Amino acid sequence: MKKLQSELLIAKHLRQSVFKNKAIFIITLFIGILLLYAIFSGWENFKNQNETSEKYQHESREDWLKNPDKNPHRMAHYGNFAFRKSTSLSVFEFGMEPFFGNAIFLEAHKQNTANFSEAGFSNSMLRFGEISIAMVLQVLLPLLIFFIGFNSIAYERENGTLKILLTQGVNWKQLLIGKALGxxxxxxxxxxxxxIILVLVWLFLQNFTITADETIKMLLFIVFHLAYLLFFCVIAVLISAISKTSKKALITLIGIWLVFTIILPRTTQAIGGYIFEAPSKIQFNSxxxxDILKQGDSHNPNDPHYKAIKDSLLRAYKVDSVQKLPFNYSGFVMTEGEKISSRIYNEHLAELLQxxxxxxxxxxxxxxxxxxxAMKNLSMGLSNTDYESYIDFQKQAEEYRYKMAQKxxxxxxxxxxNKKPSAGEKPYSISKEHWADLEDFHYEAKPIAIVLKNEIISIISIIxxxxLLFILIRIAAQKLKAI
Structure with missing residues (x-):
């Protein structure tokens, strides 16, 4: 108990001394203002995106249902839209959402990618990142921690008070923990x-009706960010403890911050893309x-693959022309063509995703x-704004597109x-009432179990x-000297 009191006393002393430095006060105030702006920005981003998605998803559905009587294959080519709504946690973490599209046009025989990304309609400044709660917590607060903690022990060594502290019964472990707590x-x-504000915003956006899945994501978001910030507090104190002067401590900590938040992330992306090079969109589509043309062209009546299918059907039904078949031959061929094109596309997509x-x-x-x-990846996964969420949206949209075409x-x-309409006769069509048989598209976000599975490496890394820091504190407490 006495040890804990010593640590709390050290922490209290550091907290009281921090704001005597006007520069730290101004930086803290500035980051506080940025946090308020990030909350407002996240709120606006979530509201605008979801209102837009709901509006155009509704309009797309209305347009689909308002189509008059027509040939169903024309309806398949008329197409539909799939829109992706943001989850409530995306208020905190924008992730890759501004760069990935949130709408896909769905049509027969063709797989499209998501379009209408925010970055596509913005200037190059977006490349530097938007100000989100997660960005402030993950990038700016660690920098503030380093500014507060760089002289936490180095300054004590410089002015000679470190020896006095250690001779008054305070040991290194108490000093390190106390400074970190401060x-x-x-x-x-x-x-x-x-x-507190974020939780209220999060509840309000969901009309105070939350699911267990979203609650777990929110709690994990809070817990891991808290652990992340405490990690940097300990790093700041350890670097200050091993540095001879405050100046050396500050230079070292700024170097660590630059490597962690700027250099390594950019370098990692570049190296990963270089080692595992992906084909361009043109190469992929080509x-x-x-491969589809090798398999057969469903729109070409003389294609060998589909000619063989036609001959087998004629033999099976013992007729001499497709007009005498008991079902629509063109629809049968389109069904087969959709199966083949979808299978080939999915095979190529699987290779690309690999x-x-x-x-x-x-x-x-x-x-x-x-x-x-690790924290960035986990934060994006919990907020459903990561790469896996984008791919999941693509897959859900493709499943819906295939279902629409085959329907x-x-x-x-x-x-x-099968009979062709005679001269002057209207093209064959069916009642528009059938269009309602196709359900509207609804995107489902990844459940927490899938998120944890995808981000298990990030979780293990943070732990x-x-x-490692606990081990370093024990080692430092035994090895550090006052001089």
Whole structure:
């Protein structure tokens, strides 16, 4: 108990002395203002994106249902839209959302990628990143921690008070922990009010009706960010303890911050993309089209693959022309063509995703060298703004597109005659009431179990870093000298 009192007394003394430095006060005030702006920015971003998505998803559905009686294959080519709504946690972490599109046009025989990203309509300044709560917590608060903690022990050594402290019964372990708690208490003055506001915003955005899944994500977001900030508090104190002067401590800590938050993340992305090179969009689409043509062209009546299908159907039904088949032959061919094109596309996509997976795995592996990368990946995963969420949206949209195309093909097979309309006769069509048989698209965010599975490396990395710090504190308490 006496030891704890000593640590708390050291922490209290540091907290009281911090704001005597006007520069620290101004920096803290500036970051506090940035946090308020980030909350407002996140709120506006979430509200605007979801209102836009809901509006155009509704309009797309209305346009689909308002189509008149027509051939169902024409409806398949008329197409539909899939929109991706943001989750409530994206208020805190924008992640990759500004750079990935949130809408996909769905049509028969063709797989499109997401479009209408925020970056696509912004200037180059967006490349530097938007100000989000996560960015402030992960990048700016560690820098503030370093400014507060660089002289926490180095200054005591410089002015000779370190010897006095150690001779008055305070040991190195108490001193290190007390100083770290003091820095943490200053940071909590920003962190705790921010969390209170964020939780209220988070509840309000969901009309105070929350799910267990979202609650767990929110709690993990808070716990891991708290651990992340405490990690930097300990780093600041340890570097200050081993440095002979405050100046050396500050230079070292700024170097660590630059490596963690700027140099390593950018370098990791570049190296990952270089080692595991992915084909361009043009190369990918060309390869898909080439393989589809090798398999057969469903729109070419003389294509060998589909001619063989036609001959087998004629033999099976013992007729001499497709007009005499008991179902619509064109619809049958379109169904087969959709199966083939979708299978080939998915095979190529799986290969492409494997390349991206290797790139991301390289980045995640580097998180064992950089806690910032681990925290960033976990934060984006919990907020549903990471790469895996984008791919999940693409897959859900493709499943819906395939279902839509095959639904229309099935209606054509069942209701459209094989006989060609005579001169002056209207093209064959079916009632528009059938369009309502296709359900609207609804995007489902990844559940917490999938997020934890995807980010297990990041979680392990953060735990290992925290464990390492406890070990370093014990070692430092035994090895450090007052001089």
């Amino acid at each position: 820095i943490a208490s200053v940071i909590m003055m920003l962190f705790i009010p921010t969390l 390869a898909v089209e080439k 390349v991206y997976k290797k790139q991301n795995s390289f980045s995640k592996a580097v998180s064992f060298l950089n806690p910032y990368i 229309m093909n099935a209606l054509q097979i069942k209701y459209i005659s 290992l870093w925290i464990t």
